[in-house]
Amino acid sequence: MNPAPVVDRPAMATAPVPARLPRCFVWLPLVVGALLLAALYCVFYVAPPEVTMGEVQRVFYFHVASAFAGLLLFITCSLASVAFLVTRGRPGLGALARLNDRLAASAGEIGVLFGVIVLVTGPIWAKPVWGAYWTWEPRLMLMLLTVFLFVGYLVLRAYAGGDDRGKRLSAGVAVVGGPAVYLVHVAVAKWGGNHPQVLTGQGGGLAPGPMQWTFAISVAATLVFAAYLVYTRFQHHRLVEDLEDAFLELDDADLNQTRRRAPRPRVRPPAPPTAPSPLGAPEDQA
Amino acid sequence: MVARTIWLILKKDLLVELRTREVLATMTLFALLVVVIFAFAFNIDTDATRQIAPGILWVTVVFSGNLGVSRVFERERDNGCMTGLLLTPGGPLAVFCAKALGILAFMALMELLVVPLALMFAGLTVPLSGIGTLVLALALGSIGFALVGTLFGAMLGEARLRELLVPLVVYPVVVPVLVAGVELTAVALGHGLAAERTDWLLMMLGFDLVFVGVAPWVFTRVMVE
Numbered sequence: 085m086n087p088a089p090v091v092d093r094p095a096m097a098t099a100p101v102p103a104r105l106p107r108c109f110v111w112l113p114l115v116v117g118a119l120l121l122a123a124l125y126c127v128f129y130v131a132p133p134e135v136t137m138g139e140v141q142r143v144f145y146f147h148v149a150s151a152f153a154g155l156l157l158f159i160t161c162s163l164a165s166v167a168f169l170v171t172r173g174r175p176g177l178g179a180l181a182r183l184n185d186r187l188a189a190s191a192g193e194i195g196v197l198f199g200v201i202v203l204v205t206g207p208i209w210a211k212p213v214w215g216a217y218w219t220w221e222p223r224l225m226l227m228l229l230t231v232f233l234f235v236g237y238l239v240l241r242a243y244a245g246g247d248d249r250g251k252r253l254s255a256g257v258a259v260v261g262g263p264a265v266y267l268v269h270v271a272v273a274k275w276g277g278n279h280p281q282v283l284t285g286q287g288g289g290l291a292p293g294p295m296q297w298t299f300a301i302s303v304a305a306t307l308v309f310a311a312y313l314v315y316t317r318f319q320h321h322r323l324v325e326d327l328e329d330a331f332l333e334l335d336d337a338d339l340n341q342t343r344r345r346a347p348r349p350r351v352r353p354p355a356p357p358t359a360p361s362p363l364g365a366p367e368d369q370a
Numbered sequence: 371m372v373a374r375t376i377w378l379i380l381k382k383d384l385l386v387e388l389r390t391r392e393v394l395a396t397m398t399l400f401a402l403l404v405v406v407i408f409a410f411a412f413n414i415d416t417d418a419t420r421q422i423a424p425g426i427l428w429v430t431v432v433f434s435g436n437l438g439v440s441r442v443f444e445r446e447r448d449n450g451c452m453t454g455l456l457l458t459p460g461g462p463l464a465v466f467c468a469k470a471l472g473i474l475a476f477m478a479l480m481e482l483l484v485v486p487l488a489l490m491f492a493g494l495t496v497p498l499s500g501i502g503t504l505v506l507a508l509a510l511g512s513i514g515f516a517l518v519g520t521l522f523g524a525m526l527g528e529a530r531l532r533e534l535l536v537p538l539v540v541y542p543v544v545v546p547v548l549v550a551g552v553e554l555t556a557v558a559l560g561h562g563l564a565a566e567r568t569d570w571l572l573m574m575l576g577f578d579l580v581f582v583g584v585a586p587w588v589f590t591r592v593m594v595e
Contacts, residue, residue, distance in 0.1 A: 169591040229542040236539040243530045248595075253525050256592040257539050260521065263580050264543040271546035271573060274566075 106319065116312045123298075123305035131298040132291075140212050144290075145299055147205040149306035150198045151227065157195030157310060158230055161237070162262035164188035165255040172252070182325070185251050188258055190317035192237050194310055199231035222272040229268050233261045372467075375460025379468035384475070386445065393441045393476050401434035401484040409491055423492040424555035424562075428548050430488065431481060431508070435515045436537055438476045439523035442469065447527055452593075462590040469524060470585075474516040481508050500558035503567060507554035510574040514547045517581040521589055550574045 134141035168184040171177040207217035241254040550570040556562030
């Protein structure tokens with residue numbers, strides 16, 4: 085007769101949790117912070133004020149950079165969600181599916197963050213230059229609707245539960261978001277508008293020289309910062325999932341152990357003698 | 371097999387509707403109320419504000435379509451009906467097609483009642499040459515909305531906060547339909563840019579074609595456990 089294997093509970097509790105974060109979390113924030121400070125220094129001290137728009141033009145350096153970061157992250161979220169839906173449920177691709185899901189979630193979160201930065205810095209610039217905080221202009225609408233869509237993605241992720249269903253549903257929204265954002269872009273672009281075209285060099289007010297390379301540095305710093313934030317969130321999601329797995333395994337171990345134990349006699353322990361209540365219980369009065 | 375399953379699910383939905391008249395009554399009444407509220411809010415009986423009639427019409431169509439989507443999937447929520455449907459021989463693809471066709475049928479019936487009444491309330495008459503444009507715009511727009519609405523309505527049918535989540539993701543996606551629909555209706559009424567008619571129709575057609583491909587694929591990948 086084989087004795088049942090004994091489950092070593094403390095070992096089970098510690099084994100599956102890789103509680104350590106990658107070492108780069110020590111030096112990466114320093115590098116990213118230094119880059120951001122360098123960009124800030126360039127924006128405020130190196131770049132000259134713009135001739136017609138004045139000092140407020142400086143908000144451009146981060147406004148445009150954040151728009152790049154936000155749109156790149158939305159595209160990442162959409163593509164990673166496609167990859168998640170393709171790899172999901174295929175044998176042998178489970179790890180890849182989880183990786184894509186985490187990447188999509190992280191990119192969606194940080195994308196919304198940068199989208200909101202764009203929507204906040206835009207009006208700061210627009211009020212003195214255009215004379216209005218907001219105009220119904222194609223690119224503003226596109227950014228607003230894209231942020232709405234991905235806020236929906238995040239709300240769905242948060243409220244549909246952390247299980248596989250929530251991941252599937254939110255991935256569906258992100259997948260539809262890709263072509264939808266493109267179609268919205270085409271639709272609203274037909275309305276025409278007066279948004280400055282920084283990249284094609286019309287109306288952005290970026291003179292060659294310090295202004296242009298300040299712009300390059302701030303774009304680089306913002307993109308690195310965004311990538312760092314995505315990486316942080318990615319690690320966060322990984323830890324949360326590992327922790328959940330560890331809890332599940334612990335539960336299983338617990339269950340196995342109780343099952344092997346001899347059935348406990350179903351006899352109630354004798355009730356401890358109760359002190360008579362000073363107010364008197366109802367049956368005392370009867 | 372798929373075609374048969376589509377037909378059976380569609381028949382079931384239409385039969386339930388014939389006996390309860392729940393979806394169509396809700397959609398039509400709600401649409402009429404929206405039109406009336408807009409008429410009060412914008413003081414529509416002056417010539418200047420008649421310009422916004424196309425906008426009112428399309429907001430009504432989209433709101434009412436959203437209501438229809440949520441009513442149609444409310445039915446499948448209890449007793450695991452959705453799971454049962456997904457297990458039919460046609461699979462998720464058949465379920466999607468049947469539900470999209472059903473919602474399209476409800477929207478078409480609602481529009482048949484509401485659009486003439488809305489135009490009448492606004493004191494507008496469509497010139498004979500514009501009727502084709504208006505019908506085409508409503509048809510293409512409804513197809514696009516039905517595709518997107520069915521996808522998200524089915525996906526989020528069991529989610530918490532679905533009354534918030536479905537509009538939150540559907541409205542941003544259907545903005546191209548809304549924009550093109552408003553422009554085309556203005557053209558049909560004779561005060562839009564007639565030269566852009568083909569562009570907007572092509573945009574609606576493109577939207578429909580994109581989501582005819584994307585929506586069923588996403589549905590089959592998302593709804594299967």
